[in-house]
Amino acid sequence: MAIELYSWATPNGHKIHIMLEELGVPYNVHAINIGAGDQFDPEFLKVSPNNKMPAIVDPEGPDGKPISVFESGAILIYLANKYGKFFPEEPRARYATLQWLMWQMGGLGPMLGQAHHFRNYAPERIEYAYQRYTNEANRLYRVLDTRLSEARFLGGDAYSIADIAAWPWTRTPDRQGVNRDDYPNYKRWFEEIAERPAVQRGVEVLANLRSEGFDAKAKEILFGATQYARR
Structure with missing residues (x-):
């Protein structure tokens, strides 16, 4: 069904x-x-x-x-x-996947959402909020980029629900105040996932x-x- x-x-x-x-x-x-x-x-x-x-x-x-x-x-x-x-059984890989999924849920999504809101939808530019969330967006992309310098995917060697959770939030970095060229490991990861037919x-x-x-x-x-x- x-x-x-x-x-x-x-x-x-x-x-x-x-x-x-x-x-x-x-x-x-x-x-x-x-x-x-x-x-x-x-x-x-x-x-x-x-x-x-x-x-x-x-x-x-x-x-x-x-x-x-x-x-x-x-x-x-x-x-x-x-x-x-997309959720490994081996305990270390499973917890690695789970922690990056939680990172997306608790940090990447909410903070990029705020950056997107205050940069694109707020009725007036509030400088403190604009800078606060733009800076946080870039910090999170640095965290992402650093992780992806160590592993092919967020959970390790295998594509997982952690990548499925994070990837859609990183489709429009320019609207979040982020220059994608500053984060080469993120770019490599993003482009690889974007080529998957199911993602398309x-x-x-x-x-x-x-x-x-x-x-x-x-x-x-x-x-x-x-x-x-x-x-």
């Missing part, structure tokens, strides 16, 4: 699009247009109570019954464990529905009172 995927064409969404394409398992996509407020629909909140996408419903969960999973990192771990791919298919999922940027209504939904309303 197909996995039901609730998503949008964002870095976090692309993580799961890529993972499902890499696994080659059947899935049905349900577009959650975050600029239109789909993430606040009561039916979606039953699947993702934090009103964030992506989320999945697997009709064949661990006990044979349906299970819903939200948070992209948790979804990656769930799918990797279910299908036995994954980034096209829902891409035709997403427009560049957000209009005033979408910004209010994403960043204004609508986001914080009691539900």
Whole structure:
């Protein structure tokens, strides 16, 4: 039976699009247009109570019954464990992969998201925030570049869920205030992953529905009172 995927064409969404394409398992996509407020629909909140996408419903969960999973990192771990791919069994490699996945979830994604927001979406330039998150973006790319000077992939020799999690967030470094040429190991890694057919298919999922940027209504939904309303 197909996995039901609730998503949008964002870095976090692309993580799961890529993972499902890499696994080659059947899935049905349900577009959650975050600029239109789909993430606040009561039916979606039953699947993702934090009103964030992506989320999945697997009709064949661990006990044979349906299970819903939200948070992209948790979804990656769930799918990797279910299908036995992209998450090594050997303990040292497994923990290396897990720590870099957590690094992406706790640092790379949130900080690059803030850099992207204050550089591209803030209604006015706030110099402190602009510099703070641009500097942090570059620091994180240095961490990434250093790691990739030591290993082919984030978890070691093998492509894993850590790479699947991090790669979509590094597609537009210029919008994060980062010069990709300053980080040659990152460039090598990025380009190698970009050549994977499943990655190329994954980034096209829902891409035709997403427009560049957000209009005033979408910004209010994403960043204004609508986001914080009691539900």
